[in-house]
Amino acid sequence: MLATLFKFEGGVKPDSHKDESSQAPIAAAPVPARLVVPLRQSAGNAPLPLVQPGQKVLKGEPIGAADGSFSAAVHAPTSGTVLALEPRTLPHPSGLSAACVVIAPDGEERWIERAPLDWRSASPEALRDRLRDMGIVGLGGATFPSHIKLKPGAAGRIETLVINGAECEPWITCDDRLMRERAEGIVRGIDILRHIVSAGRVLVGVEDNKPQAVAALRAAIAQSHGIEVVPVPTRYPAGGEKQLIRVLTGIEIPYGRFGSEYGVQCFNVGTAYSVHRAIEIGEPLVSRIVTVSGNVARPGNFETLIGTPIDALLALVAPKADTDRYIMGGPMMGFTLARTDLPVTKAANCILAASPALFPRPGTEMPCIRCGACTRACPAELQPHELYWFARSKNFGKAQEYHIFDCIECGCCAYVCPSNIRLVDYYRFAKTSMRALEREKAAADAARQRFEFRNLRSEREAKEKAERLAAKTAAARQAIAGGEKPAAAAMPAAPEQAQALPQLDEAKKALIAAAITRAQAQKEGVQPKNIDNLAPEKQAEIREIEARRAQVRELAKTPPEEPV
Amino acid sequence: MTGYLFIVIGAVLVNNVVFGRVLGLCPFMGVSKKLETAVGMGAATTFVLTVASGAGYLIDRYLLVPNGLEYLRTLSFIIVIAGLVQLTEMVIQKTSPLLHQVLGIYLPLITTNCAVLGVPLLNIAFKHNLLESLLFGFGSAVGFSLALVLFGSLRERLEGADVPLPFRGTAIAMITAGLMSIAFMGFAGLDKYH
Amino acid sequence: MNFRDIARNGIWKQNTSLVQLLGLCPLLAVSTSFVNGVSLAVATIFVMALSSGTVASVRSFIPHEIRIPVFILIIAALVTVVDLAMNAWLHELYLVLGIFIPLIVVNCIVLARVEAFAAKNTPLAAAWDGAMMGVGMAVAIAVLGGLRELIGTGTLFSGIEMVIPGTRALQVLPADYPGFLVAILPPGAFLVLGFLIAGRNWLDARAEQRARLAAPARTAA
Amino acid sequence: MLTALLVMAGIAVMLGALLGYASIRFKVKGDPLVVKIDAILPQTQCGQCGFPGCKPYAQAIAKGEAEINQCPPGGEEGIRKLADLLGKEFKPLSAEHGVEKPKQVAFIDEAACIGCTLCTQACPVDAIVGAAKQMHTIVAPLCTGCELCVSPCPVDCISMVPVPETVETWKWRYPVVRMKAVEHA
Amino acid sequence: MLKVLAALIPGIAVYVWFFGAAILVQIALASAAALAGEAAMLKLRGKPVALFLSDGSALVTAWLIALTFPPIAPWWLTVTATLFAIVVAKHLYGGLGQNPFNPAMVAFAVSIVAFPALMSQWPAVGFTDFTAQMAVVFKSQSAQDAVTMATPLDALRTSLHVPEARATVAGVLGSHATFGNIGGKGWEWIALAYLAGGLWLLQQRIITWHVPVAFLAVLALIAGGFSLANPERYAGPVFHVVTGGAMLGAFFIATDPVSGATTPRGKLIFAAGAALLTWIIRSFGAYPDGMAFAVLLMNLCVPLIDMGTQPPVFGHKGGMKGGGRQ
Amino acid sequence: MSEDSAARASLRTAAILTVFTLVFTTLMAATYRATKPAIEASAEAEKMKLVGEVLPDALYDNAPLADWVDLAPCAELGLAAQDDPVRLLRARKAGAPAALVFEAVAPDGYGGRIRLILAVGADDRLLGVRVIGHKETPGLGDYIDPKKDRNKAAPWIRQFDAKGFGEVPAAEWTVKKDGGRFDARAGATISARAVTNATRRALQFAVDQRDKLYALPAQSKLEKEGQ
Numbered sequence A: 001m002l003a004t005l006f007k008f009e010g011g012v013k014p015d016s017h018k019d020e021s022s023q024a025p026i027a028a029a030p031v032p033a034r035l036v037v038p039l040r041q042s043a044g045n046a047p048l049p050l051v052q053p054g055q056k057v058l059k060g061e062p063i064g065a066a067d068g069s070f071s072a073a074v075h076a077p078t079s080g081t082v083l084a085l086e087p088r089t090l091p092h093p094s095g096l097s098a099a100c101v102v103i104a105p106d107g108e109e110r111w112i113e114r115a116p117l118d119w120r121s122a123s124p125e126a127l128r129d130r131l132r133d134m135g136i137v138g139l140g141g142a143t144f145p146s147h148i149k150l151k152p153g154a155a156g157r158i159e160t161l162v163i164n165g166a167e168c169e170p171w172i173t174c175d176d177r178l179m180r181e182r183a184e185g186i187v188r189g190i191d192i193l194r195h196i197v198s199a200g201r202v203l204v205g206v207e208d209n210k211p212q213a214v215a216a217l218r219a220a221i222a223q224s225h226g227i228e229v230v231p232v233p234t235r236y237p238a239g240g241e242k243q244l245i246r247v248l249t250g251i252e253i254p255y256g257r258f259g260s261e262y263g264v265q266c267f268n269v270g271t272a273y274s275v276h277r278a279i280e281i282g283e284p285l286v287s288r289i290v291t292v293s294g295n296v297a298r299p300g301n302f303e304t305l306i307g308t309p310i311d312a313l314l315a316l317v318a319p320k321a322d323t324d325r326y327i328m329g330g331p332m333m334g335f336t337l338a339r340t341d342l343p344v345t346k347a348a349n350c351i352l353a354a355s356p357a358l359f360p361r362p363g364t365e366m367p368c369i370r371c372g373a374c375t376r377a378c379p380a381e382l383q384p385h386e387l388y389w390f391a392r393s394k395n396f397g398k399a400q401e402y403h404i405f406d407c408i409e410c411g412c413c414a415y416v417c418p419s420n421i422r423l424v425d426y427y428r429f430a431k432t433s434m435r436a437l438e439r440e441k442a443a444a445d446a447a448r449q450r451f452e453f454r455n456l457r458s459e460r461e462a463k464e465k466a467e468r469l470a471a472k473t474a475a476a477r478q479a480i481a482g483g484e485k486p487a488a489a490a491m492p493a494a495p496e497q498a499q500a501l502p503q504l505d506e507a508k509k510a511l512i513a514a515a516i517t518r519a520q521a522q523k524e525g526v527q528p529k530n531i532d533n534l535a536p537e538k539q540a541e542i543r544e545i546e547a548r549r550a551q552v553r554e555l556a557k558t559p560p561e562e563p564v
Numbered sequence B: 001m002t003g004y005l006f007i008v009i010g011a012v013l014v015n016n017v018v019f020g021r022v023l024g025l026c027p028f029m030g031v032s033k034k035l036e037t038a039v040g041m042g043a044a045t046t047f048v049l050t051v052a053s054g055a056g057y058l059i060d061r062y063l064l065v066p067n068g069l070e071y072l073r074t075l076s077f078i079i080v081i082a083g084l085v086q087l088t089e090m091v092i093q094k095t096s097p098l099l100h101q102v103l104g105i106y107l108p109l110i111t112t113n114c115a116v117l118g119v120p121l122l123n124i125a126f127k128h129n130l131l132e133s134l135l136f137g138f139g140s141a142v143g144f145s146l147a148l149v150l151f152g153s154l155r156e157r158l159e160g161a162d163v164p165l166p167f168r169g170t171a172i173a174m175i176t177a178g179l180m181s182i183a184f185m186g187f188a189g190l191d192k193y194h
Numbered sequence C: 001m002n003f004r005d006i007a008r009n010g011i012w013k014q015n016t017s018l019v020q021l022l023g024l025c026p027l028l029a030v031s032t033s034f035v036n037g038v039s040l041a042v043a044t045i046f047v048m049a050l051s052s053g054t055v056a057s058v059r060s061f062i063p064h065e066i067r068i069p070v071f072i073l074i075i076a077a078l079v080t081v082v083d084l085a086m087n088a089w090l091h092e093l094y095l096v097l098g099i100f101i102p103l104i105v106v107n108c109i110v111l112a113r114v115e116a117f118a119a120k121n122t123p124l125a126a127a128w129d130g131a132m133m134g135v136g137m138a139v140a141i142a143v144l145g146g147l148r149e150l151i152g153t154g155t156l157f158s159g160i161e162m163v164i165p166g167t168r169a170l171q172v173l174p175a176d177y178p179g180f181l182v183a184i185l186p187p188g189a190f191l192v193l194g195f196l197i198a199g200r201n202w203l204d205a206r207a208e209q210r211a212r213l214a215a216p217a218r219t220a221a
Numbered sequence D: 001m002l003t004a005l006l007v008m009a010g011i012a013v014m015l016g017a018l019l020g021y022a023s024i025r026f027k028v029k030g031d032p033l034v035v036k037i038d039a040i041l042p043q044t045q046c047g048q049c050g051f052p053g054c055k056p057y058a059q060a061i062a063k064g065e066a067e068i069n070q071c072p073p074g075g076e077e078g079i080r081k082l083a084d085l086l087g088k089e090f091k092p093l094s095a096e097h098g099v100e101k102p103k104q105v106a107f108i109d110e111a112a113c114i115g116c117t118l119c120t121q122a123c124p125v126d127a128i129v130g131a132a133k134q135m136h137t138i139v140a141p142l143c144t145g146c147e148l149c150v151s152p153c154p155v156d157c158i159s160m161v162p163v164p165e166t167v168e169t170w171k172w173r174y175p176v177v178r179m180k181a182v183e184h185a
Numbered sequence E: 001m002l003k004v005l006a007a008l009i010p011g012i013a014v015y016v017w018f019f020g021a022a023i024l025v026q027i028a029l030a031s032a033a034a035l036a037g038e039a040a041m042l043k044l045r046g047k048p049v050a051l052f053l054s055d056g057s058a059l060v061t062a063w064l065i066a067l068t069f070p071p072i073a074p075w076w077l078t079v080t081a082t083l084f085a086i087v088v089a090k091h092l093y094g095g096l097g098q099n100p101f102n103p104a105m106v107a108f109a110v111s112i113v114a115f116p117a118l119m120s121q122w123p124a125v126g127f128t129d130f131t132a133q134m135a136v137v138f139k140s141q142s143a144q145d146a147v148t149m150a151t152p153l154d155a156l157r158t159s160l161h162v163p164e165a166r167a168t169v170a171g172v173l174g175s176h177a178t179f180g181n182i183g184g185k186g187w188e189w190i191a192l193a194y195l196a197g198g199l200w201l202l203q204q205r206i207i208t209w210h211v212p213v214a215f216l217a218v219l220a221l222i223a224g225g226f227s228l229a230n231p232e233r234y235a236g237p238v239f240h241v242v243t244g245g246a247m248l249g250a251f252f253i254a255t256d257p258v259s260g261a262t263t264p265r266g267k268l269i270f271a272a273g274a275a276l277l278t279w280i281i282r283s284f285g286a287y288p289d290g291m292a293f294a295v296l297l298m299n300l301c302v303p304l305i306d307m308g309t310q311p312p313v314f315g316h317k318g319g320m321k322g323g324g325r326q
Numbered sequence F: 001m002s003e004d005s006a007a008r009a010s011l012r013t014a015a016i017l018t019v020f021t022l023v024f025t026t027l028m029a030a031t032y033r034a035t036k037p038a039i040e041a042s043a044e045a046e047k048m049k050l051v052g053e054v055l056p057d058a059l060y061d062n063a064p065l066a067d068w069v070d071l072a073p074c075a076e077l078g079l080a081a082q083d084d085p086v087r088l089l090r091a092r093k094a095g096a097p098a099a100l101v102f103e104a105v106a107p108d109g110y111g112g113r114i115r116l117i118l119a120v121g122a123d124d125r126l127l128g129v130r131v132i133g134h135k136e137t138p139g140l141g142d143y144i145d146p147k148k149d150r151n152k153a154a155p156w157i158r159q160f161d162a163k164g165f166g167e168v169p170a171a172e173w174t175v176k177k178d179g180g181r182f183d184a185r186a187g188a189t190i191s192a193r194a195v196t197n198a199t200r201r202a203l204q205f206a207v208d209q210r211d212k213l214y215a216l217p218a219q220s221k222l223e224k225e226g227q
């Protein structure tokens, strides 16, 4: 029974601070006055909205439908009225907003009809579709739509399922409490997942600092065969998917490859639990357990409806007076929230109140002295200082050569850096910039292709037209020879015009003229909208642009393009 | 035998063309911003410089000296070098378009690399025979390539450094070259008989 | 481009030694002393002015594909003339400057200027441009040579007797100045030139900043 | 003297013949430089550089007929890359060719569109769909923001709108290191 | 950095015991020059002066300069060299962490090239009188044979230099009554004290084993091989390891994280290369101790070494590590 | 393009290039002609200046540059077999032997070979020695060259002036450090030792071969003994 464990390189051991919030049982957070449910809550395509403002919705009613297969549905967390469908600020480091459904709860918590599915007789496809429509996404942090991860990969079959109960980040205990209190649901969820991929064995990895969770899980699987609960050494980031798979199976999955290609797949315990709810009870994912801890009087875990304002959660735990900021996620990977009136999402596993004493701001950033501490700590076995050097100088090509995309942004390097460098921020900057550059490059390449294609086409068309014309002239010559005198052939000097003009005939000209007058009339109303209230510089700029457009118009005319 | 070895060691390390003889500096400064280009330039120069050394020797020995035309050395050498460069370019283009793509833009620059003229002239000054000329030319070219590649790799790294503004770019590159030159002085004495 | 612009271009804006970084070998190798440096620079000025002028006069007869060989031919011939002349009349200096006289041929500035300017301008302008580019180099090499000599040995104008018989070098620093040998060796050449380039950058940046500060004031006035 | 002339003439004849022959025999066909330059240009095909598209501009740069700072959509970044490739000095965007603007896409006011197809003909990348006499629409992901469709429209129903930043396209800002107050003014 | 300074103290103590207190004055001179140069550059560059001065890196550079220079070097030489190290070799590259060359070794190399005589002027054994030493340091009284002598390395090289002299290693080292028979009287003990400090640094995880072990092992191996083949011409491994800058270099100089290689394999290559070059320069070159040049030459190669020795990244190791449980 | 027109184009460019070449070669050749006498005079003056360094003008009245014999390379002059022959000049006053002027090499300098020129009077005493080429460390070993010697009043190399084996026996003709009579700068004995020993060997050579050397016809070659 005792499994041989593998090791992953690097990692750190910060103070765990789990006891603060792991004592109290999971409590239900009350339904707030307003729920703001972002439409996009998973990786992949944003769901398509299904509701209109004013519409009444039931709890669990879909409000966004999955857009294609790489997407997951979103549901109303409670019953009530849709107030708006509008962009709202998201709990995201960018502080940007995106489409959200705002719901005024009616307090009745009326469910839609919940239909359990007999999963033992259902096909894997049906189950995967069901998970997609139930909005099941990874609750371990990446919110990756789970149904996609359940597709067999290149390896043909997913042999091993790894269930991630490691919860390696300090302070967070939502998975711990879930495992202690709802182990049975988790195990049933595991059974379903296992059925879908027909996995041979299941390894549940739990860090060895959570003995109660291990005991509870072991008790719950007493009957199930082939599920093994494996305590793994407590070392951040043992809960990282790749690290956990490495520790439990010895398999290393490189960046850009999926576990399924190696016959192994990893799910968070919370995900497993929500799979159980979705299939066996018919409940879509409308709530999650959130740890609220840190500098607060009553830390704990709360079953929270998606869309609940963070403020409402904070009200339950009474933050202390010296709290200076709030962190979403753990202290290692989380980010500081700009505001606290933002909604809880499926990704939100933890809210931490930070005080200077508990979470001291990192010291002054000093230059990197290439001491190598970060290299020793990096679980991805990268050379963080080199990545930093290149990211800092925006030498992205080099950063990529040093595998910046293999970085899992775990923060170990920054944690150990004696120079207090916020290394991960540089990596995120570099990665997002590179992605943007890649997008631009791809767009430019596509544009070049389309442009070249278009040039080819117009060349071909011009040639064809010339041929047609030649044929016609020849015919006309013959006709002349025959004594007739067609009108078109009379002007060989400008044959194309002669051909083209009559085609752009009177009817169309009239139409255009009419449209122009109509548009002119419209513009009276439209134009002021643009130019009204503009600063003089802005107007100057517009004039300038107009002037340039005129120039460009001239240029655009140069290629011998003919209106057809 | 050791004499030939010392010629090569001397040309590569002790009196490195760039750091010791101070030749070939324009390409050294100009095409060392990236490691990749440095390698390309090094390879191209090695070929041309070696052949130019041999050709210079032959011209001097069999055309100029017998006719008392030493004053035409500069002119005949440079013309031959220019032709050689052109020829190299054509040959490479013909035999390996890929290599040509990589080296293409550097080849013409070689004509104005004064090491390519300087080394054959030094060969004459040092009274080298044909083999010695070839070795000296090859060694100098290897020394040039070595300097160029090391410098290129350093400059790539320097790009990330927070160099004070007036020193950004060529000034710090010069200073780096100076320090490299000091480091190369460590090889002093290695080309002597013991 | 008028003659003043050409001069400013050659001496400051496009200074071959400090900005374009061309013709570095003679600049660094021969600047061990003020006199050596300036002597070579004078020879270079001569070659540049004449070769630019010549190329500009005959360029219409030169087919494109042998343009470079012909330019080189012209330059090489002029260099040989200088070489022979120095050998005859400034023999000592000739021995000191060594292979750097023939190397004026490949001095990239000469060819670069011939290609970039002389091939497109009138003979007079071309000659002036060549001369001014040479003067730019002369200024740089004079400063460089002066500094290296001063730091390296504490003297100035050593070797002047080779050019102007009867004169003597100037002992600027105290006679017991130990002499910072590195300055005269190749590393010193690189280092001092690095500082000169930085100094030029700094002056330019300062001038630009001043201009920026002054510009609004002028428009206001 | 005579030998001098003979020797040099010999060298010259050989070399001249060789080079003359080579210049024809090995005429360079495609210029790899143009491809490299074109790869850097943003392919907006807007003509602001003064050339009918990016490729012609690339050719002009390769021939040394155009400066590297004439492409506003490419911006400073593009100029820097060109300078790098060609070993030239960086210079700021030439003002006469325009200013760097945030990326934008065209938007057709569909109510006003009369379906004249003039914009479809102007669009260099076929980013406008719609048949004659029917309403036209911009396929936003394909639109390069070149503005060429704006002026041909007889009813001025096309406007340019900036592409908004979304959570997906958002970039982390460059980390700003705070060190104690900078000590000199 | 403070730990690095602390680790140097045993070596300094033994140094004072054998060669007198002049070295303390040199350390003070170098430290003052380094701090002044650092402060001036920081101020010019608009960086927080106090913050950066307190990191101690300038002091490490200064101490290493003082320890590698002759203790009776004239004061102006120590000061100028230190300023050169801090200003040119460090701050022109952006200061701490960004210099490609080891600043202390730049100072050494520049000085020995510029002032070979002054840099090979070591106090003769027994010349430990402090006032007399100070007279040489400050009055720039040119040191005479009475007060100076060649270091063992210098003596060895000079004597072996002349083929006609038919000198042998044993002859040179043994004939000088003033040399111990290992690394030269006193030198061995200083080297051992550096070794102790270095081991402490290792234990403190400030440095890793790669550089010192590779450096000393390669140096000993080459020296051993050659001295076996020709003991008259080549000195033995023990001599090479405990003499000159070898021990200081192995633990304190080649380990400089900033200018050295950073990958484990890279560190091995870096140190092995430095050892090889040190031996070559000592045995055949013009300068008495090759350590400084060897380190600088390897500094040149660091970008290439680091590039070539990138360790494989998680998951990119070619085949699956472990490959699953049995 | 056809092979034919390619050939024609080649001819054309070749012709143009040839014309240019001829024109400029003529220019060079003319300059060469014009400068040749001056260059030869300069070279001669240069050599005479060197000779003048070690041999006072008053001591001779012939043209030593024309009165030469070539010596095969020999160890006494520090030369190896593959070296070029040494040209030895003979100064005569009123036809009588006055001095021998020749080059020698000290092979064991600190930086390699040190080239010397020596003048040995008819009385077997050194008239002067000068270093004409060396690679000694500047600032350290280069005091052997009087131009670099800081002691301008009595440069180190002048201590050989007017010395012969009569004044300093051959056994003591070395540096003090080696038990000889000649000074050397502390810290740079190697250079001094090399030069001193080389002068001893060269002087010995001149003394031994004196009569034969003066007797040989001008512009002839002295073969190595035993050959």
Ligand SMILES: Cc1cc2nc3c(=O)[nH]c(=O)nc-3n(C[C@H](O)[C@H](O)[C@H](O)COP(=O)(O)O)c2cc1C
Pocket (backbone or CB within 6 Å): A043, A138, A140, A141, A142, A143, A144, A148, A149, A150, A151, A153, A240, A241, A242, A257, A258, A259, A260, A265
């Ligand atoms: C674009 C993309 C496509 C993916 N496709 C698959 C897939 O086909 N199969 C799969 O098992 N996982 C797939 N994944 C999931 C990842 O391998 C990984 O499990 C997920 O990102 C969770 O990562 P985490 O460790 O950061 O939470 C995909 C991820 C991305 C970003």
Ligand SMILES: Cc1cc2nc3c(=O)[nH]c(=O)nc-3n(C[C@H](O)[C@H](O)[C@H](O)COP(=O)(O)O)c2cc1C
Pocket (backbone or CB within 6 Å): A137, A138, A139, A140, A141, A142, A143, A144, A164, A165, A166, A167, A168, A169, A175, A237, A238, A239, A240, A241, A242, A266, A267, A268, A269, A271, A272, A333, A408, A409, A410
């Ligand atoms: C550094 C790091 C630490 C992580 N720690 C945990 C963890 O402790 N528990 C967890 O369930 N997921 C953790 N994750 C997320 C997992 O990589 C992975 O996304 C998740 O286990 C996949 O399951 P899911 O798709 O069900 O979320 C971590 C990810 C990273 C990058």
Ligand SMILES: Cc1cc2nc3c(=O)[nH]c(=O)nc-3n(C[C@H](O)[C@H](O)[C@H](O)COP(=O)(O)O)c2cc1C
Pocket (backbone or CB within 6 Å): E112, E116, E117, E120, E150, E154, E158, E286, E287, E288, F110, F111, F136, F137, F138, F140, F141, F142, F177, F185, F186, F187, F188, F189, F190, F191, F192
């Ligand atoms: C870099 C360097 C260069 C040296 N150059 C010379 C030199 O050119 N000539 C010389 O005689 N000694 C030179 N020496 C000194 C010798 O190595 C040796 O110490 C000295 O000649 C012997 O000392 P002594 O002259 O006091 O006996 C140099 C030493 C060093 C370190």
Ligand SMILES: Cc1cc2nc3c(=O)[nH]c(=O)nc-3n(C[C@H](O)[C@H](O)[C@H](O)CO)c2cc1C
Pocket (backbone or CB within 6 Å): A369, E001, E004, E057, E058, E060, E061, E062, E064, E090, E095, E096, E097, E098, E099, E101, E102, E103, E104, E105, E206, E207, E252, E253, E254, E255, E256, E257, E258, E259
């Ligand atoms: C283990 C260790 C070794 C060091 N060795 C040197 C050294 O050899 N030379 C030096 O100038 N600084 C040394 N330093 C200090 C520091 O790294 C150096 O000043 C930087 O090169 C300045 O950027 C060392 C620091 C440490 C931690």
Ligand code: SF4
Pocket (backbone or CB within 6 Å): A367, A368, A369, A370, A371, A372, A373, A374, A375, A384, A385, A388, A413, A416, A417, A418, A419, A420, A421, A423
């Ligand atoms: S831990 Fe920090 S200081 Fe050390 S190498 Fe990494 S980034 Fe640099």
Ligand code: SF4
Pocket (backbone or CB within 6 Å): A377, A378, A379, A380, A381, A382, A383, A384, A406, A407, A408, A409, A410, A411, A412, A413, A414, A423, A424, A427
């Ligand atoms: S954040 Fe990236 S680089 Fe840093 S330790 Fe984690 S994986 Fe390595």
Ligand code: SF4
Pocket (backbone or CB within 6 Å): D041, D042, D043, D044, D045, D046, D047, D048, D049, D050, D051, D052, D053, D054, D055, D057, D070, D071, D072, D073, D074
């Ligand atoms: S200005 Fe427009 S057409 Fe010209 S290169 Fe730039 S994007 Fe292309």
Ligand code: SF4
Pocket (backbone or CB within 6 Å): D105, D106, D122, D123, D124, D125, D126, D127, D128, D138, D142, D143, D144, D145, D146, D147, D148, D149, D150
């Ligand atoms: S739709 Fe308009 S702006 Fe967009 S690419 Fe086409 S022509 Fe340009």
Ligand code: FES
Pocket (backbone or CB within 6 Å): B023, B024, B025, B026, B027, B112, B113, B114, B115, C022, C023, C024, C025, C026, C106, C107, C108
């Ligand atoms: S002058 Fe340009 S390479 Fe030498």
